[in-house]
Amino acid sequence: MMTVLIVHESMFGNTREIAAAIAAGLRRGRRPGDDVVRLVHVDDAPHSIDDDVDLLLVGGPTHAFGMTRPQTREDAATKGASPSREGVREWIESLTPRTNLPVVTFDTRVHVRMLPGSAARAAAKALRRKGFERAEQGETFWVEGTPGPVVPGEVERAERWGAELAARVSHGVS
Numbered sequence: 001m002m003t004v005l006i007v008h009e010s011m012f013g014n015t016r017e018i019a020a021a022i023a024a025g026l027r028r029g030r031r032p033g034d035d036v037v038r039l040v041h042v043d044d045a046p047h048s049i050d051d052d053v054d055l056l057l058v059g060g061p062t063h064a065f066g067m068t069r070p071q072t073r074e075d076a077a078t079k080g081a082s083p084s085r086e087g088v089r090e091w092i093e094s095l096t097p098r099t100n101l102p103v104v105t106f107d108t109r110v111h112v113r114m115l116p117g118s119a120a121r122a123a124a125k126a127l128r129r130k131g132f133e134r135a136e137q138g139e140t141f142w143v144e145g146t147p148g149p150v151v152p153g154e155v156e157r158a159e160r161w162g163a164e165l166a167a168r169v170s171h172g173v174s
Protein backbone atom coordinates (compact mmCIF):
# COMPACT_ATOMS: atom_id res chain seq x y z
CA MET A 1 0.00 0.00 0.00
CA MET A 2 1.48 3.26 -1.14
CA THR A 3 0.06 6.74 -0.80
CA VAL A 4 1.28 9.58 -2.99
CA LEU A 5 0.16 13.17 -2.44
CA ILE A 6 0.51 15.55 -5.38
CA VAL A 7 0.15 19.23 -4.48
CA HIS A 8 -0.01 21.55 -7.45
CA GLU A 9 -0.45 25.19 -8.30
CA SER A 10 -1.70 26.23 -11.73
CA MET A 11 -2.93 29.56 -13.02
CA PHE A 12 -3.73 28.73 -16.66
CA GLY A 13 -4.31 24.99 -16.19
CA ASN A 14 -1.07 23.70 -17.73
CA THR A 15 0.55 22.51 -14.49
CA ARG A 16 -2.76 20.95 -13.52
CA GLU A 17 -2.78 19.00 -16.79
CA ILE A 18 0.78 17.82 -16.11
CA ALA A 19 -0.04 16.93 -12.49
CA ALA A 20 -3.05 14.88 -13.65
CA ALA A 21 -0.82 13.04 -16.15
CA ILE A 22 1.76 12.30 -13.44
CA ALA A 23 -1.10 10.95 -11.27
CA ALA A 24 -2.29 8.74 -14.14
CA GLY A 25 1.25 7.43 -14.61
CA LEU A 26 1.63 6.71 -10.92
CA ARG A 27 -1.63 4.76 -10.96
CA ARG A 28 -0.54 2.86 -14.07
CA GLY A 29 2.84 2.02 -12.50
CA ARG A 30 1.29 0.33 -9.48
CA ARG A 31 -0.59 -2.88 -8.91
CA PRO A 32 -4.38 -2.33 -9.00
CA GLY A 33 -5.84 -1.53 -5.60
CA ASP A 34 -2.39 -1.26 -4.13
CA ASP A 35 -2.04 2.46 -3.92
CA VAL A 36 -3.69 5.80 -3.46
CA VAL A 37 -2.81 8.90 -5.44
CA ARG A 38 -4.25 12.16 -4.13
CA LEU A 39 -4.14 15.21 -6.39
CA VAL A 40 -4.89 18.49 -4.62
CA HIS A 41 -4.63 22.15 -5.52
CA VAL A 42 -2.35 24.15 -3.25
CA ASP A 43 -5.34 26.17 -1.98
CA ASP A 44 -6.81 22.92 -0.60
CA ALA A 45 -3.56 21.27 0.50
CA PRO A 46 -3.00 20.29 4.14
CA HIS A 47 -0.42 22.15 6.23
CA SER A 48 0.89 18.96 7.75
CA ILE A 49 1.47 15.82 5.72
CA ASP A 50 -0.39 12.75 7.00
CA ASP A 51 1.74 9.88 8.28
CA ASP A 52 0.26 7.57 5.64
CA VAL A 53 1.80 9.63 2.79
CA ASP A 54 4.89 7.85 1.42
CA LEU A 55 5.81 10.29 -1.33
CA LEU A 56 5.01 13.97 -1.78
CA LEU A 57 5.13 15.63 -5.20
CA VAL A 58 5.00 19.43 -5.40
CA GLY A 59 4.57 21.27 -8.69
CA GLY A 60 3.86 24.75 -9.95
CA PRO A 61 4.41 27.21 -12.78
CA THR A 62 7.69 29.10 -13.04
CA HIS A 63 7.14 32.83 -12.57
CA ALA A 64 9.98 35.38 -12.70
CA PHE A 65 12.68 32.65 -12.58
CA GLY A 66 11.22 30.85 -9.55
CA MET A 67 8.05 30.13 -7.61
CA THR A 68 5.07 32.46 -8.02
CA ARG A 69 4.61 35.46 -5.76
CA PRO A 70 1.41 37.43 -5.00
CA GLN A 71 2.47 40.07 -7.58
CA THR A 72 3.23 37.56 -10.38
CA ARG A 73 -0.07 35.78 -9.69
CA GLU A 74 -1.83 39.11 -10.05
CA ASP A 75 0.00 39.62 -13.37
CA ALA A 76 -1.20 36.21 -14.53
CA ALA A 77 -4.77 37.01 -13.47
CA THR A 78 -4.72 40.19 -15.58
CA LYS A 79 -3.69 37.94 -18.52
CA GLY A 80 -6.78 35.81 -18.04
CA ALA A 81 -5.68 33.20 -15.49
CA SER A 82 -7.95 32.13 -12.67
CA PRO A 83 -6.88 33.70 -9.40
CA SER A 84 -5.60 31.54 -6.53
CA ARG A 85 -5.26 32.44 -2.87
CA GLU A 86 -1.91 30.86 -2.35
CA GLY A 87 1.09 29.55 -4.23
CA VAL A 88 3.56 26.76 -3.61
CA ARG A 89 5.93 29.30 -2.01
CA GLU A 90 3.45 30.31 0.72
CA TRP A 91 2.25 26.74 1.20
CA ILE A 92 5.80 25.46 1.81
CA GLU A 93 6.34 28.29 4.28
CA SER A 94 3.24 27.17 6.21
CA LEU A 95 4.16 23.48 6.32
CA THR A 96 5.10 21.37 9.30
CA PRO A 97 8.24 19.52 8.15
CA ARG A 98 8.55 15.74 7.89
CA THR A 99 12.31 15.25 7.82
CA ASN A 100 12.52 11.83 6.18
CA LEU A 101 9.65 12.08 3.73
CA PRO A 102 10.72 11.65 0.08
CA VAL A 103 9.67 14.81 -1.79
CA VAL A 104 10.12 15.47 -5.52
CA THR A 105 9.27 18.76 -7.21
CA PHE A 106 8.25 19.59 -10.78
CA ASP A 107 7.36 22.69 -12.73
CA THR A 108 6.20 24.12 -16.03
CA ARG A 109 7.94 26.89 -17.94
CA VAL A 110 8.48 28.26 -21.41
CA HIS A 111 11.35 26.98 -23.51
CA VAL A 112 13.26 30.18 -24.24
CA ARG A 113 17.01 30.25 -24.75
CA MET A 114 18.92 31.94 -21.94
CA LEU A 115 15.83 32.18 -19.71
CA PRO A 116 17.09 30.65 -16.47
CA GLY A 117 15.21 29.67 -13.33
CA SER A 118 12.89 26.88 -12.34
CA ALA A 119 10.06 26.75 -9.81
CA ALA A 120 11.00 23.08 -9.23
CA ARG A 121 14.51 24.00 -8.23
CA ALA A 122 13.33 26.87 -6.01
CA ALA A 123 10.66 24.70 -4.38
CA ALA A 124 13.13 21.88 -3.62
CA LYS A 125 15.48 24.37 -2.04
CA ALA A 126 12.68 25.97 0.02
CA LEU A 127 11.48 22.54 1.16
CA ARG A 128 14.98 21.55 2.31
CA ARG A 129 15.32 24.86 4.14
CA LYS A 130 11.97 24.11 5.78
CA GLY A 131 13.30 20.77 7.07
CA PHE A 132 12.26 18.31 4.35
CA GLU A 133 15.81 17.03 4.09
CA ARG A 134 15.09 14.62 1.25
CA ALA A 135 13.42 17.12 -1.08
CA GLU A 136 14.86 16.94 -4.59
CA GLN A 137 14.29 18.76 -7.85
CA GLY A 138 12.40 16.63 -10.36
CA GLU A 139 11.31 17.41 -13.91
CA THR A 140 10.47 20.53 -15.88
CA PHE A 141 7.64 20.26 -18.42
CA TRP A 142 7.48 22.77 -21.25
CA VAL A 143 4.63 25.03 -22.31
CA GLU A 144 4.48 26.99 -25.56
CA GLY A 145 3.76 30.38 -23.99
CA THR A 146 2.49 32.00 -20.82
CA PRO A 147 -1.09 30.71 -21.20
CA GLY A 148 0.08 27.39 -22.69
CA PRO A 149 -0.65 25.02 -24.20
CA VAL A 150 1.65 22.25 -23.05
CA VAL A 151 4.23 21.38 -25.74
CA PRO A 152 3.20 18.23 -27.68
CA GLY A 153 4.55 15.07 -26.05
CA GLU A 154 4.92 16.58 -22.59
CA VAL A 155 1.70 15.09 -21.20
CA GLU A 156 2.90 11.64 -22.27
CA ARG A 157 6.35 12.31 -20.78
CA ALA A 158 4.70 13.36 -17.49
CA GLU A 159 2.74 10.10 -17.46
CA ARG A 160 5.91 8.08 -18.04
CA TRP A 161 7.67 9.99 -15.30
CA GLY A 162 4.80 9.22 -12.91
CA ALA A 163 5.11 5.53 -13.74
CA GLU A 164 8.87 5.68 -13.12
CA LEU A 165 8.32 7.35 -9.74
CA ALA A 166 5.84 4.62 -8.80
CA ALA A 167 8.37 1.93 -9.66
CA ARG A 168 11.05 3.72 -7.70
CA VAL A 169 8.90 4.06 -4.60
CA SER A 170 7.66 0.47 -4.77
CA HIS A 171 11.28 -0.73 -4.86
CA GLY A 172 11.95 1.30 -1.74
CA VAL A 173 14.70 3.35 -3.33
CA SER A 174 13.24 6.71 -2.37
Ligand SMILES: Cc1cc2nc3c(=O)[nH]c(=O)nc-3n(C[C@H](O)[C@H](O)[C@H](O)COP(=O)(O)O)c2cc1C
Binding pocket: 009, 010, 011, 012, 013, 014, 015, 016, 060, 061, 062, 063, 064, 065, 066, 072, 073, 075, 076, 079, 108, 109, 110, 111, 115, 116, 117, 143, 145, 146, 147, 148
Ligand atom coordinates in the same frame (compact mmCIF):
# COMPACT_ATOMS: atom_id res chain seq x y z
C1 LIG B 1 4.02 36.80 -14.29
C2 LIG B 1 4.61 35.62 -15.05
C3 LIG B 1 5.99 35.40 -15.01
C4 LIG B 1 6.56 34.33 -15.73
N1 LIG B 1 7.91 34.12 -15.66
C5 LIG B 1 8.45 33.05 -16.30
C6 LIG B 1 9.85 32.76 -16.20
O1 LIG B 1 10.62 33.45 -15.52
N2 LIG B 1 10.33 31.67 -16.87
C7 LIG B 1 9.53 30.87 -17.61
O2 LIG B 1 10.03 29.92 -18.18
N3 LIG B 1 8.19 31.11 -17.71
C8 LIG B 1 7.64 32.17 -17.08
N4 LIG B 1 6.29 32.40 -17.18
C9 LIG B 1 5.45 31.46 -17.95
C10 LIG B 1 4.87 30.41 -17.01
O3 LIG B 1 5.86 29.48 -16.67
C11 LIG B 1 3.64 29.73 -17.62
O4 LIG B 1 2.63 30.69 -17.64
C12 LIG B 1 3.23 28.53 -16.80
O5 LIG B 1 4.15 27.48 -16.95
C13 LIG B 1 1.87 28.03 -17.18
O6 LIG B 1 1.46 27.14 -16.16
P1 LIG B 1 0.01 27.20 -15.53
O7 LIG B 1 -0.96 27.09 -16.66
O8 LIG B 1 -0.05 26.02 -14.64
O9 LIG B 1 -0.13 28.49 -14.78
C14 LIG B 1 5.72 33.46 -16.48
C15 LIG B 1 4.34 33.68 -16.49
C16 LIG B 1 3.77 34.75 -15.78
C17 LIG B 1 2.28 34.93 -15.79
